[in-house]
Amino acid sequence: QQQVKQSPQSLIVQKGGISIINCAYENTAFDYFPWYQQFPGKGPALLIAIRPDVSEKKEGRFTISFNKSAKQFSLHIMDSQPGDSATYFCAASMLGGSGGSNYKLTFGKGTLLTVNP
Amino acid sequence: ETGVTQTPRHLVMGMTNKKSLKCEQHLGHNAMYWYKQSAKKPLELMFVYNFKEQTENNSVPSRFSPECPNSSHLFLHLHTLQPEDSALYLCASSQGVADTSTDTQYFGPGTRLTVL
Numbered sequence: 001q002q003q004v005k006q007s008p009q010s011l012i013v014q015k016g017g018i019s020i021i022n023c024a025y026e027n028t029a030f031d032y033f034p035w036y037q038q039f040p041g042k043g044p045a046l047l048i049a050i051r052p053d054v055s056e057k058k059e060g061r062f063t064i065s066f067n068k069s070a071k072q073f074s075l076h077i078m079d080s081q082p083g084d085s086a087t088y089f090c091a092a093s094m095l096g097g098s099g100g101s102n103y104k105l106t107f108g109k110g111t112l113l114t115v116n117p
Numbered sequence: 118e119t120g121v122t123q124t125p126r127h128l129v130m131g132m133t134n135k136k137s138l139k140c141e142q143h144l145g146h147n148a149m150y151w152y153k154q155s156a157k158k159p160l161e162l163m164f165v166y167n168f169k170e171q172t173e174n175n176s177v178p179s180r181f182s183p184e185c186p187n188s189s190h191l192f193l194h195l196h197t198l199q200p201e202d203s204a205l206y207l208c209a210s211s212q213g214v215a216d217t218s219t220d221t222q223y224f225g226p227g228t229r230l231t232v233l
Contacts, residue, residue, distance in 0.1 A: 004159070009157075032219055034221070036224075041226065042226055043121070043207050043209070043224030043225050043226050043227055044160070044207070044224045045223075045224065046221050046222075046223075049219065049221075051219075089159075089160065093220075096165075096173060102148055102165050102167045102172050102173065102213060102220075103211075103220045104162055104165065104173060105160075105162065105222060106159070106162075107159040107160040108159055109157065109158060109159050110159070
């Protein structure tokens with residue numbers, strides 16, 4: 001059972017355009033929603049994150065929109081640049097582990113973004 | 118070295134070999150994680166250690182054996198692996214504070230494992 005569904009699988013945009021990646025989750029116990037960016041040969045790196053009590057968070061060209069009732073959230077990349085070409089993962093966090101001792105992330109399958117110059 | 122480092126970066130092994138992956142974090146964190154990343158699949162959490170104690174085993178086959186001797190080092194011992202175990206194995210660390218969900222995980226570059 002995939003708890004976080006991400007779309008599209010791949011995305012091609014022109015330089016200066018808007019990139020939009022969507023995610024949906026099922027478990028209402030999730031309470032933190034980060035986005036990770038991964039370049040080839042590197043591990044994922046935290047890009048931006050949001051709590052469910054906020055509907056939108058913006059950091060520079062990156063914005064998360066969050067719809068709690070629909071259990072959906074999305075990443076918008078404004079003025080997309082060739083350097084933004086990477087794989088983007090949405091994730092959702094909830095308490096887990098023995099005795100609830102750590103938070104665990106559930107990831108989407110990823111979106112390969114290509115920004116053409 | 119800064120952040121999270123992993124060695125080796127690439128590993129090719131036969132199904133009868135025994136090898137180990139190493140992860141080291143230089144961030145002063147208390148929690149460490151092993152993930153498996155396969156093509157077209159979500160990152161799969163394998164193990165979690167918090168203050169050197171294993172707190173999560175995500176139904177991982179026993180041919181994968183983790184070891185956490187201290188909060189800075191994490192190993193993944195491999196033996197009698199199968200070709201379908203070929204993947205990128207990522208290590209991550211975090212503060213490990215369970216009273217906030219904003220416990221950011223920092224990833225290493227991964228070890229690309231190929232099982233022949």
